[in-house]
Amino acid sequence: MSARVSLLLLFLGIINGNQGARILGVFPFGAPSHYILGSTLMKGLAEAGHDVTIISPFKEKNPPKGGKWTEIILDDLMEPLKKLFIKHDPFKMEGQSGISTINLISTMSNIVSEGALKHNKIQELLKSNQKFDAVIITQFGIDSMKALANHFNAHLILFSNTAANSWLNHFVGNPSLPSFAPEILLNFPEKMSFMQRVKNTIFKFVSTLYHNIYFYPHQNTFIQKYFPNPVDIEDTLYNVSLVLLNSHESIFTAQPHVPCMIQIGGFHVQPPKKLPDDLQNFLDEAKEGVIYFSMGSNLKSQNLPVEKREAILKTFSKRKEKILWKWEDDVLPGQPPNVKLGKWLPQQDILAHPNVKLFITHGGLLSTTETVYHGVPIIAIPIIGDQKMNAYNGERLGYGIVLPFEELNEENLSRLMDEILSNPKYTNNAKERSRIMHDRQVKPLDNAVYWVEYVIRHNGARHLRVPYLELTWYQFYLLDVFLFIFAVIFTVLFVIKKAVSYLCRRSQSKTKKE
Missing domain, CATH: 3.40.50.2000 (Glycogen Phosphorylase B;)
Structure with a gap:
């Protein structure tokens, strides 16, 4: 019992x-x-x-x-x-x-x-x-x-x-x-x-x-x-x-x-899921590889200044690779034949595809995390918030290059794309960062x-x-302690100055009397 x-x-x-x-x-x-x-x-x-x-x-x-x-x-x-x-x-x-x-x-x-x-x-x-x-x-x-x-x-x-x-x-x-x-x-x-x-x-x-x-x-x-x-x-x-x-x-x-x-x-990164048929075929058939371009969910490519958009289009039109571009409008004026558009794209599943060779990104942390997870090198064009920090971290860690927005033109974009795609160190560094991210005891x-x-x-x-x-913030940073030390030093110096002045006056007075 x-x-x-x-x-x-x-x-x-x-x-x-x-x-x-x-x-x-x-x-x-x-x-x-x-x-x-x-x-x-x-x-x-x-x-x-x-x-x-x-x-x-x-x-x-x-x-x-x-x-x-x-x-x-x-x-x-x-x-x-x-x-x-x-x-x-x-x-x-x-x-x-x-x-x-x-x-x-x-x-x-x-x-x-x-x-x-x-x-x-x-x-x-x-x-x-x-x-x-x-x-x-x-x-x-x-x-x-x-x-x-x-x-x-x-x-x-x-x-x-x-x-x-x-x-x-x-x-x-x-x-x-x-x-x-x-x-x-x-x-x-x-x-x-x-x-x-x-x-x-x-x-x-x-x-x-x-x-x-x-x-x-x-x-x-x-x-x-x-x-x-x-x-x-x-x-x-x-x-x-x-x-x-x-x-x-x-x-x-x-x-x-x-x-x-x-x-x-x-x-937040999920295991890769099956892509829609049109995207799957587009990626599978890209023998020269795919370049994926997205400015994230808050920034919209359709709002890019015209001169920046034209520079990007001219650069993409000369590439042998296929381009997958997150574009939020129905039409992209001057769209080259090697460019495929999508108002919304399953980014994680795209980056997981072996034919994706480069990610051109705004440097948002979700995009940065996902590209590191899948080991894809980046060209980062940061705009606001923490994007610059993420972008320059990627450059310092060797899996990407930063292209400042004011320097975005056809010549610079073409040069950086050639550098990333021709130099294996960027992909190797991206794969190494990916291995570090995956090597965890617990999910x-x-x-x-x-x-x-x-x-x-x-x-x-x-x-x-x-x-x-x-402790309060000023106590944590010892501001009150520093003020106290400076006050003591100032007081001591002030007393010494007064004492020296007093002694000098007495000495001068004694000399005059003599």
């Missing part, structure tokens, strides 16, 4: 241990690339048996078969962003300063944050009696929405679209000194010159002040306005249990990470699922937090 009871208790324990957690995912940005990453992560958690709710502007076309899947679709959230991007043409933003880019990102983030929080579906969610064990939020300027974790008494997990950087590191106390950590918008190499370190330090200081004096207080007003039981933003920003980084050493330079930061770069998506479950099992995993996280 006791054996049966023990078996029953063991069985109940196993069931209880495997109960799915309730997880809320917050990915409100209208960029398809952001949604691909967020939805892949949340679908992986659902397939692992969890009860998943995702907030986004998109409807999922392929819902997961396992677990429970609920969508909160934020209708019309993308309209204000479309108006913003009409005013700010991305192809004209290529040369703008890092400060201007930060200001634009902040404007965009404020629009998305307030638009999402005041949305009737989010307000209904806030007024509901739902419970969540964890809230996973994209770490991209929607800091006010982190208060959802406080509201639901859930563990806060951040998902970063890119590697560890200064926009994120301070939330978990990760080392981010300007001496070795280049700012994401400055495109400096990992080994910076003296002047680059000066510029990097000034930019980081200005950016830190901007966020602490303007951006975070502005985001805090949204918390006070739209949450039924508001908290101060300071009570949520640094209460992070886990950070999932969309990075890996195969793509980025190795960086320090505190224990709660986990790299899962490449987790990255499985690793992400494990760590989310780990945080829930260990009630927020407070033991992963570094103790110096309790």
